[in-house]
Amino acid sequence: TVNASSLNVRSAASTSASIVTILPRNAKVTVIKENGDWSQIKTSNGKTGWVANKYLKEGSDQPETNNPTEKITITKAANLRTQPSLSASILRVAQVGESFNKVAESNGWVQIQYSSSQTAWVSKGLTSTEAPSTPGEVTNPTSGLEKKLIVIDPGHGGHDPGAVGQDELEKNLALRTAKLVAAQVESAGGTVLFTRSDDTFISLDGRTKISNASEADAFVSIHYNAGSSSATGIETYYYSARDQELAKYIQESMVQHTNMRDRGAQQANFYVLKHNNKRSVLVELGFVSNPSEEDRIATEQYQQQVSRGIAEGISRYFAATK
Known part of the structure; x- marks a missing residue:
């Protein structure tokens, strides 16, 4: 089980290797083999890659309780995606002013609690940690x-x-x-x-x-x-x-x-x-x-x-x- 807010799965046992996918906390994986401080794993959707051992824990099928306290607010209409990638499928379009509990953050993406049993990813540039008074007050360098x-x-x-x-x-x-x-x-x-x-x-x-x-x-x-x-x-x-x-x-x-x-x-x-x-x-x-x-x-x-x-x-x- 992933024991980190988000975990990079890499193509090789090195922090400089390319990222295959990113897993959220409590995601279940199968360990194929170990190599020093790294484990080769297989994800629930069949992808394989390498992760640092220290971010995995053996055990329980019961996920840890995760009580995110930070809220993020959508500042521009945004695609909610299944993975932190532009090629990932879209769950729905979130509208300006909608708020969600923040789960994690990785490489310009924010993971949110989409429903009681599902998370989603949204581009960080379309979010704020504070609800804006009006959409026009939101600034974005791009x-x-x-x-x-x-x-x-x-x-x-x-x-x-x-x-x-x-x-x-x-x-x-x-x-x-x-x-x-x-x-x-x-x-x-x-x-x-x-x-x-x-x-x-x-x-x-x-x-x-x-x-x-x-x-x-x-x-x-x-x-x-x-x-x-x-x-x-x-x-x-x-x-x-x-x-x-x-x-x-x-x-x-x-x-x-x-x-x-x-x-x-x-x-x-x-x-x-x-x-x-x-x-x-x-x-x-x-x-x-x-x-x-x-x-x-x-x-x-x-x-x-x-x-x-x-x-x-x-x-x-x-x-x-x-």
Whole structure:
């Protein structure tokens, strides 16, 4: 039984391994085998992964009493989902002003007590710990994204790994970041269109066609860099002068959130920018070729920081150009 408010189930016995799913307190699991301080487990819906032993307890079929005291209030109409993921099924749409008991919090999501026997997950950006006097009084740093359609393009994929580090592949880092950016956009009332949402190869022309065929307000291509073993920092590229301000806003916000070396916003002739008829930028979010930087950019903390910076940069651009 899970003995933590929420528990990350990982693909390998390491805190740097990718997260397979997140389990709430009192979830029942089957231990397959143990390896030092880690256990490989199988969840009730058949997923397998690794968790730290200290967050599991043997025993009773009777769940511990959980008496959450913190209330959260919905500040914008929000999808209540079965898991902390944009791809999880929706239980229903919660309306502004509804309140729930808070159970846990994880990676930009809040777990709530949906009914006496069921919990649900909601994007943290659509909630408050205090009931607002009126919906209009709620502030959100990404409120400029409301009703915007953003195409998010995770670089590489499939047989194309992109930059290769000691432990990480660019294609995997890009997809993880893309999904976190999507959560930020959706939390702020926007909509996301992925060029790829799994480990699939999409050609440069295919990515551009997805964007051009949509009604998108902006296109953001997400990448990680390669260079010398001492190269550091993050940068944003644009092709057209039309997109220069968007690139500057995103670059500035990413640097503010990550405190990474600022390599600036620069013009470049990348295919997905040059052949895109939407506002478009390409971000390079750190060097996998630098072992120490690779270690940092692979962490959950960095992924959250940089994705928040991207989303807020887009929002600030739209707020400034209204």
